[in-house]
Amino acid sequence: xxxxxxxxxxxxxxxxxxxxxxxxxxxxxxxxxxxxxxxxxxxxxxxxxxxxxxxxxxxxxxxxxxxxxxxxxxxxxxxxxxxxxxxxxx
Amino acid sequence: xxxxxxxxxxxxxxxxxxxxxxxxxxxxxxxxxxxxxxxxxxxxxxxxxxxxxxxxxxxxxxxxxxxxxxxxxxxxxxxxxxxxxxxxxxxxxxxxxxxxxxxxxxxxxxxxxxxxxxxxxxxxxxxxxxxxxxxxxxxxxxxxxxxxxxxxxxxxxxxxxxxxxxxxxxxxxxxxxxxxxxxxxxxxxxxxxxxxxxxxxxxxxxxxxxxxxxxxxxxxxxxxxxxxxxxxxxxxxxxxxxxxxxxxxxxxxxxxxxxxxxxxxxxxxxxxxxxxxxxxxxxxxxxxxxxxxxxxxxxxxxxxxxxxxxxxxxxxxxxxxxxxxxxxxxxxxxxxxxxxxxxxxxxxxxxxxxxxxxxxxxxxxxxxxxxxxxxxxxxxxxxxxxxxxxxxxxxxxxxxxxxxxxxxxxxxxxxxxxxxxxxxxxxxxxxxxxxxxxxxxxxxxxxxxxxxxxxxxxx
Numbered sequence: 347x348x349x350x351x352x353x354x355x356x357x358x359x360x361x362x363x364x365x366x367x368x369x370x371x372x373x374x375x376x377x378x379x380x381x382x383x384x385x386x387x388x389x390x391x392x393x394x395x396x397x398x399x400x401x402x403x404x405x406x407x408x409x410x411x412x413x414x415x416x417x418x419x420x421x422x423x424x425x426x427x428x429x430x431x432x433x434x435x436x
Numbered sequence: 437x438x439x440x441x442x443x444x445x446x447x448x449x450x451x452x453x454x455x456x457x458x459x460x461x462x463x464x465x466x467x468x469x470x471x472x473x474x475x476x477x478x479x480x481x482x483x484x485x486x487x488x489x490x491x492x493x494x495x496x497x498x499x500x501x502x503x504x505x506x507x508x509x510x511x512x513x514x515x516x517x518x519x520x521x522x523x524x525x526x527x528x529x530x531x532x533x534x535x536x537x538x539x540x541x542x543x544x545x546x547x548x549x550x551x552x553x554x555x556x557x558x559x560x561x562x563x564x565x566x567x568x569x570x571x572x573x574x575x576x577x578x579x580x581x582x583x584x585x586x587x588x589x590x591x592x593x594x595x596x597x598x599x600x601x602x603x604x605x606x607x608x609x610x611x612x613x614x615x616x617x618x619x620x621x622x623x624x625x626x627x628x629x630x631x632x633x634x635x636x637x638x639x640x641x642x643x644x645x646x647x648x649x650x651x652x653x654x655x656x657x658x659x660x661x662x663x664x665x666x667x668x669x670x671x672x673x674x675x676x677x678x679x680x681x682x683x684x685x686x687x688x689x690x691x692x693x694x695x696x697x698x699x700x701x702x703x704x705x706x707x708x709x710x711x712x713x714x715x716x717x718x719x720x721x722x723x724x725x726x727x728x729x730x731x732x733x734x735x736x737x738x739x740x741x742x743x744x745x746x747x748x749x750x751x752x753x754x755x756x757x758x759x760x761x762x763x764x765x766x767x768x769x770x771x772x773x774x775x776x777x778x779x780x781x782x783x784x785x786x787x788x789x790x791x792x793x794x795x796x797x798x799x800x801x802x803x804x805x806x807x808x809x810x811x812x813x814x815x816x817x818x819x820x821x822x823x824x825x826x827x828x829x830x831x832x833x834x835x836x837x838x839x840x841x842x843x844x845x846x847x848x849x850x851x852x853x854x855x856x857x858x859x860x861x862x863x864x865x866x867x868x869x870x871x872x873x874x875x876x877x878x879x880x881x882x883x884x885x886x887x888x889x890x891x892x893x894x895x
Contacts (some may be wrong), residue, residue, distance in 0.1 A: 350553050353666050353674060360662075360675045363459065364682025371466040374797045376687060376784030380654050381526045382465045382475050383683040386458060387657040389482065389676035390536040393664045395489045395499060397540060398547045407543040408495070409502050415536035416506020417513070419486075421529050423479045424514035429522065429788060430472045436539050436796035 380428050385422025390417035443492050450488040451672040455613030458676045462683060468797065473838030484674045519792040520752065523782040524579035527572045527650055530657050534568025537660040538630075541565055544667055545623055552614060557667045559609045561604075563630050564660040572653050578643060579650075579781055585639060595636035602633030641703065644746075644823065646781045648691045648702045655684025687783050694777035696829075696840040712803075722858070725876035727888035730852055734889065737814030739770040741806060743843055744786050745779045747820015747855070751882040755792040757819060760886050761795065763893040773800045774816075774843045776824035803843045816848035818869075819882050820855070826867045837865055851875045854882045 371379055394411035398404055458481040464474025493499055517525050539736060541561035548554050585592060607625050641649050651892075658680025665673025692699045734740065742761065761771045773795065779786045781828030789802060810816075818825050819842075828835035829842045845851050846869055851876060869875055878885050 347553065349669060350666065353669065353671070356671060356674050357662055357666065357678055360678030361682050363608045364462070364679040365686060367459070367463045367679075368466045368683045368686050371686070371690075372468060373775060373784055373802055374468060374787045374791075374800060375466060375471060375692070377522065377526070377782060377788045378471060378475070378784070379462075379465055379524070379683060380651065380687060380783060381529075382471075382478060383462065383680045384522070384526055384530050384533065384654055384657065384798070386462065386474075386478055386482070386676050387530070387533040387654075387661050387680040388536075389458075389485065389673055390533055390540060390661045390664055391482075391503075392485050392489050393540050393661070393668050393670060393673050394494055394502075394536055395486070396668060397543045399495050399498065401546065404543045404546055405495070405498065407539045409498050411536045411539035411812070412499060412502030413506045413509075414532040414539070417510035418506075418529050418533040418536065419482055420507045420510030421470070421514040421525075421532075422510075423475065423482070424511055425517065425522070425525055425529070426475050427472070428514065429519070429791075430475060432470065432519070432788075432791040432794075433471070433796070435468075435798050436798050 353379065378426055378433075379430060381422060384390055384427055385419060388415050388419035388422055406436040437502060447488050447492065448671065451485060451628035451670075453568065454481045454485040454488075455675040457484065458672075458679060462679050474561065481676075485676075493712055493879065509850050519788065520749065521580065522788055523650070523780075524576045526782065527575040527579055527653070530650075530653055531569045531572030531576065533657040534565045534572060534653075534660055536565075537561060537571055537657075537664045538565030540664045541667065554667060555614055556610050557663060559606065559613075559626065561660060561663040561667055562626060563606050563633075564656055564663060566627065566630030566895050567637060568653055568656040568660055570631045571638040571649075571656075572634075573850050574635050574638040575646065575649055575653060578638075579646065592639050595632065595639050597636070598629065599633045599636030599800070601631065602629040602636070612694050637703075644778070645695075645702050645779060647783050647785070648688055648695075648699065648777050650782045651684050651687035651691055651755050652699070652703075653684075655681050657686060658682070658684055691778055691783055694841060696837075712725075722870050722877050723875065725852070725878055727878070727885060728892060730876070730878055731889055731892035732743075733850060733852075734769070734815055735767060735893070737769055739772075739812060739814050740764055741772050741774050741810075741813045741816045741845070741848065742818060743774045743776070743779075743818045743821050743825055743845060744790070745776075745819065745824060746781060746785075747819025747822075747882055749780055751820060753819060753883040753886055754789045754795075756883055756886040756890055757777050758790070758793040759890050760893070761799075763890060767893070771799065772806065774803065774806050774845075775800050776821070776843055777802055779821055779824050803841055807844045807847075810844050810847040811849070813848040814850065816845035816851045817844060818851065818853045819886070822855075822867055823865065825869055826865060827872070828865060828867070829870070835865060845869065846872050846874070849874065854878045
């Protein structure tokens, strides 16, 4: 049980940190921030990598989780980069 | 300490490094000058976390196949997609992230130890992941205009009901199913209800409210990843997921504020029922103007403000708009673009479109910057925007959009409104701007009208 209290602590602090870090974002960056954050949510890939595959179903689920998280990671970062490259100053 | 423990300790240390990179990355992503670098840092963080996890996996073949397929599909989509399709692309990728956590939770359901906390986490992670997935797919359908469904149709009402039912079922799964173990396969039912519930959650929400929904789903995908981190006792998932959850939440709040509505009102009520129905009848008539007359006025003005809206995206007019802007500047006119935070279908939609058309971002201004000096603007050109320039928001306390911050173009010396017809905007509210003394209507397709102005300038 203790470990959950500890990890819950990490969760709360991280959310608070995130809110503080990004609170003033210029509207130019709303889309890239969203798309970049979206790529970060592909961190689920790390979770997918450590899944058990004891049964056949679990094997399939792990494969699907890895595949979709990878699409999210690769697609997310590339599209964000493409977008940011377009933003130019005068 | 044996060898296995060593590996796990080493991984955890690297996860800390990766978390710091994520934090720095997302911080830099929030500032124009450092955004590209920030995205790179966050990609580096991702690479580090994944690489260090790979040193200790059970089934390498499975991993190689999964990552390869994902890399190819993801890269292809990202490099092929047109910049105008960015909103739906973000929605789609977001859905895939949610789907991955949905599968993680599903798989964990079969290997959870007899631990109540973990059991509850599996249920909640399944739900958030699943709703993020199916909700994002519906958002994708709406944004790409592949899905057209009436808010009042029977199927919408049915699915909305399923959404509420799925919430109740989740409560059942969390609180009751562990104590009174049901004889039926309740988890499979949760899986199905979750996916249907996500559809029911997004389907009644209209196009103009999409910026809020997209931001919220973005937040959900992060929270789902963070919960998966709790489930798998993995720090980096918790930190990275929370950052996404926070950034999505901030965007959601910014969007809701820009509409002066509560998030609950946007998600569960919508405009139709919030309108009190005491619409004031408009007096006066609209004054149309021809392209050549508009040209004469523009040619003699010294400052022009362009206000784009969803109509510009639909007409794909951003390139001609940029051309017009450049011609005006060559003519000695000061040109600025007034961007309302909720113009378009996603946060920052107009900014991306104009950036694609090579408009530098420092001539884009926000409502607060431009409203105080609006009376010095000679011509405000409204291109396919409606609700975000509706003066009812400031003048008419009975209006459903009263209180919403707008770009106050009616205070400019002259206003050109480019519009297909006299239909009202997304909010269904009549726009008194069209009847104002200083407003001229330029009817027709925005791309054609602007194109006409451009060729007048070139002659």
